Amino acid sequence: MKKIVILILLTTSITFGQKKLPNLKLQDINGKPESLYNFTKNKTLVLSFWATWCGPCVNELDAIADQYEDLQDNGFELIAISMDDSRTKSRVKALVNGKDWPYTILLDPNQSLKRHLNFANIPYVLIVKNGEIVYTHSGYNPGSEEEIIEKFKQLK
Amino acid sequence: MHFKKYIFTILFLVSFYVYSQSSQKLNIGLETIMQYYVDDPVTGNFNGTNRFRSNNYFKFDYNVSKFSFGLQLESYYSQALLNYSPHLDKKIGIGTYYAAYKNKKLAVTLGYYYEQFGSGLILRSWEDRQLGINNALRGIRLKYYPTNKLNFTILYGQQRVGFKVSEGQIFGFDTNFDASSEQISLLMGLSYVGRYQNFKPLYTIDADHNRDFNPLTSAISGRINIAQGHIYANLEGVWKSKDNLVELGNIIGNKAFYGNALQLEAGYSKKGFGFTTTFRRLENMTFYADRQANGNTYNELIINYLPALTRQQDYSLANIYVYSAQAKLSFNPLNKAGEIGYQTDIYYKIPKKTFLGGKYGTMVALNISNWYGLAADFLTPYKRINTKFLTFGKAYFKDFTLEVRKKLNKNNKMIYTFIHSYYNKAMVEETQGEVKSNVVAAEWSHKFTGYKSMRAELQHLWTKEDKGNWAAALAEFNFNTHLGIFMGDMYNYGNPDENHQNHYYNFGGSYTKNGNRYAVSYGRQREGLLCVGGVCRVVSAATGFTFSANISF
Incomplete structure (x- = not known):
C-alpha cells in the first residue's frame, strides 16, 4: 500500500509542461483514413472528444453549437472527435446532421488517440496551438463551455 | 523483492522524464480506483477476504523520432475490485509493454x-x-x-x-x-x-x-x-x-x-x-x-x-434491463444458435421559431431495436442443428426510446425520455422470466452566474414483473467548473417482496483541474449487469467508499 502511495506521489509531483499532439491516423465521417496533423497544423483550435452515447458530451457540443456562428467570426474552430466504436459508429453521421452541428467530425473507433493522451473519461477537451496541447479540460457542467471559449480567446 | 524492482523501474522512468522534459516526449497516465467495502444489511455483509481493494494503472509512453516505447504497470492491491477477474489479483505487475517504429x-x-x-x-x-x-x-x-x-x-x-x-x-x-x-x-x-x-x-x-x-x-x-x-x-x-x-x-x-x-x-x-x-x-x-x-x-x-446493438441508455433505471448480444451456439441448458434483429435511429431538429421548435429549436431522437433468437431446428440429443437464414425466432429484447431535448432559455434546459422495453430474461440471462417495462425520465439543467450550475433527474420505472416498480432521483451541484457534488437514490418501492424494497443511494463529489479528475463517493451498488459499450459484466451488490483519480502528464 505504502508503495502505491509513493508511486502516486512521485508521478503527481512531477511538474509538467506542454505536450505535443501525436500525429495519428483517424477517420473522416465516412471512415476514410485522415492524418490528424492535416487538421491541426499552423493554427489554434479546440479538440473535443465525445461519443453519441455520452450525455454530457452531447450537451457540451449542443451548447457550443448554439453560439458557433458568432464564435467563428472570432476565429474559433472546434473539431469533434468521436470515440464511438462499431456499436454506435453508424449513429454519428445521423446525430451530427440531425442536430445540425457545424463541426468537422473525426472518428477514433478503437481509441488510439485516447490511449496516446492517457485520459480516462469523456468529455475531454484540448486546445491545440501549432500542434502543442496548451489546455485540457475534463467533464462538463452546464456553463463550463464558457470557460473553454474564454481560454481559447486568451491562448489564440 | 519484486516490489523493489518495480520501484526502481519507476524511479528510472521518472528521472528519465525529468531528463527528457525539455522535449516533452514522455506521456504519463495514472488511474486509480480504490474501494473500501462495509457491512450493510441491505446489500449483505461483506464476506470477502479484503475490504480494501484497488485497481491502479500506471502508463508510460516515450516517443523519440520514429521510435516509441511504452509500458503499463498495473497494481491490484490488496486484490482487484469486487467482480473483476481473479486473474488480475497481483500486487504489482507489468500489464503491457511495446516497442514500435513508424x-x-x-x-x-x-x-x-x-x-x-x-x-x-x-x-x-x-x-x-x-x-x-x-x-x-x-x-x-x-x-x-x-x-x-x-x-x-x-x-x-x-x-x-x-x-x-x-x-x-x-x-x-x-x-x-x-x-x-x-x-x-x-x-x-x-x-x-x-x-x-x-x-x-x-x-x-x-x-x-x-x-x-x-x-x-x-x-x-x-x-x-x-x-x-x-x-x-x-x-x-x-x-x-x-x-x-x-x-x-x-x-x-x-x-x-x-x-x-x-x-x-x-x-x-x-x-x-x-x-x-x-x-x-x-x-x-x-x-x-x-x-x-x-x-x-x-x-x-x-x-x-x-456488442449489443441497442441504444446505450443514460439513466440508471433504464439500465436495469439491458440486452447483451447472444452469439453463442448452445444446446445446454438452452437451445440457442445466435441472434438476428435490427435497430433504427432517427434524429430530427424541429426548426427554430415554429410552434414546437420555440426560440432555439427542439431535438427529437428516436430509437427502435428488436432482437430475436436465430430460428433453427435443434436435434438436441444428437447436438445437431439446422439454422434458418432470415427467420426470426424467440424475441429476446425490444426497445422503443423517445428523447426530446429542449432549451427553454439561456439558462435552462430540459431532456425528457420515454422508454418501453421487453426483456426476455429467461433466454438472455439463462434464468427465468420475461420483463415488460416503461421508464420515464426528466432532466433539468440550470446555469447560475459565475460558472455555478445544477442538474436534476427524476425517473420512474413501471413493471408488473420481476422486481416491480422503481423510482429514482439525482441532484448535482457544481460550484464552478472544477468542483461538484452529487446525491442520488434508486428506490425499489414496488418489489413484491417487502423485505427487498431497498434504497440504493450514492453521494459524493469530484474535483477536476487541467484535465485531471479526482472523485470520492459512498453508496450502494445494485446487483445486476454493468454494461459499457454493449459489453456487460455481472456485478454483485455491495456498499462502500470509492476514491478515484485520473491524472495525465
Whole structure:
C-alpha cells in the first residue's frame, strides 16, 4: 500500500509542461483514413472528444453549437472527435446532421488517440496551438463551455 | 523483492522524464480506483477476504523520432475490485509493454498492441478498465501503406489474460482499399483471422471422439462502405470455419459447427434530419483465443467484438434491463444458435421559431431495436442443428426510446425520455422470466452566474414483473467548473417482496483541474449487469467508499 502511495506521489509531483499532439491516423465521417496533423497544423483550435452515447458530451457540443456562428467570426474552430466504436459508429453521421452541428467530425473507433493522451473519461477537451496541447479540460457542467471559449480567446 | 524492482523501474522512468522534459516526449497516465467495502444489511455483509481493494494503472509512453516505447504497470492491491477477474489479483505487475517504429510507409510493433479489423466482428483487441477488459495481443504487428489508398496489416500474437497470455495463437491479415472518386466514397476491406490451439479435448477414449477437432480455426471477412451525398451503406460478412462446441468450459471434440455473421447498415441524413438503421445476424460467432474460455463471465480472451446493438441508455433505471448480444451456439441448458434483429435511429431538429421548435429549436431522437433468437431446428440429443437464414425466432429484447431535448432559455434546459422495453430474461440471462417495462425520465439543467450550475433527474420505472416498480432521483451541484457534488437514490418501492424494497443511494463529489479528475463517493451498488459499450459484466451488490483519480502528464 505504502508503495502505491509513493508511486502516486512521485508521478503527481512531477511538474509538467506542454505536450505535443501525436500525429495519428483517424477517420473522416465516412471512415476514410485522415492524418490528424492535416487538421491541426499552423493554427489554434479546440479538440473535443465525445461519443453519441455520452450525455454530457452531447450537451457540451449542443451548447457550443448554439453560439458557433458568432464564435467563428472570432476565429474559433472546434473539431469533434468521436470515440464511438462499431456499436454506435453508424449513429454519428445521423446525430451530427440531425442536430445540425457545424463541426468537422473525426472518428477514433478503437481509441488510439485516447490511449496516446492517457485520459480516462469523456468529455475531454484540448486546445491545440501549432500542434502543442496548451489546455485540457475534463467533464462538463452546464456553463463550463464558457470557460473553454474564454481560454481559447486568451491562448489564440 | 519484486516490489523493489518495480520501484526502481519507476524511479528510472521518472528521472528519465525529468531528463527528457525539455522535449516533452514522455506521456504519463495514472488511474486509480480504490474501494473500501462495509457491512450493510441491505446489500449483505461483506464476506470477502479484503475490504480494501484497488485497481491502479500506471502508463508510460516515450516517443523519440520514429521510435516509441511504452509500458503499463498495473497494481491490484490488496486484490482487484469486487467482480473483476481473479486473474488480475497481483500486487504489482507489468500489464503491457511495446516497442514500435513508424515511418510514412511502414509501422512495426513488438510487444503488446491493440488492433481492430473492420467493425471488429472478426477481430478487436482493446482496453476497457471499467469492464476489466484488456485483450491486447502480444507478439508482432506490421502495417504497410504502399499508397494512401491501400494498406496492409499482418500480425501474430497471443492474447493477454490477467498477467499471462492465451495458449491459443492468433494470426491476422487485413487489407483496406480506397476506391473513392470525387462524387462517391467507396472503401473495401478483407480480413483473415486464425486461431491455433492444440488443446486436448475432454473425451479422448477413441479417435472417433476427436474426429471433429482441428487445432486451427479460421475466419474470413469482407466489407464494403459506400457513401454518396446524403446516403451511406456499409456491408460486412464473416465466415468462420468449424469451431468446437464448448459446454460449461468443456470442449466437445466430436461436435464442431460453422459460424457466420452478416451486418448491414444504411442511413440517410441532411441538415436537421438523420436516419440510420442496422441489421445484424450472428450464428455461432463467439470466438475466443482459448476455446475453453467460451462464455466466461469476465469477457476474457475474446477475439472479436459483438456488442449489443441497442441504444446505450443514460439513466440508471433504464439500465436495469439491458440486452447483451447472444452469439453463442448452445444446446445446454438452452437451445440457442445466435441472434438476428435490427435497430433504427432517427434524429430530427424541429426548426427554430415554429410552434414546437420555440426560440432555439427542439431535438427529437428516436430509437427502435428488436432482437430475436436465430430460428433453427435443434436435434438436441444428437447436438445437431439446422439454422434458418432470415427467420426470426424467440424475441429476446425490444426497445422503443423517445428523447426530446429542449432549451427553454439561456439558462435552462430540459431532456425528457420515454422508454418501453421487453426483456426476455429467461433466454438472455439463462434464468427465468420475461420483463415488460416503461421508464420515464426528466432532466433539468440550470446555469447560475459565475460558472455555478445544477442538474436534476427524476425517473420512474413501471413493471408488473420481476422486481416491480422503481423510482429514482439525482441532484448535482457544481460550484464552478472544477468542483461538484452529487446525491442520488434508486428506490425499489414496488418489489413484491417487502423485505427487498431497498434504497440504493450514492453521494459524493469530484474535483477536476487541467484535465485531471479526482472523485470520492459512498453508496450502494445494485446487483445486476454493468454494461459499457454493449459489453456487460455481472456485478454483485455491495456498499462502500470509492476514491478515484485520473491524472495525465
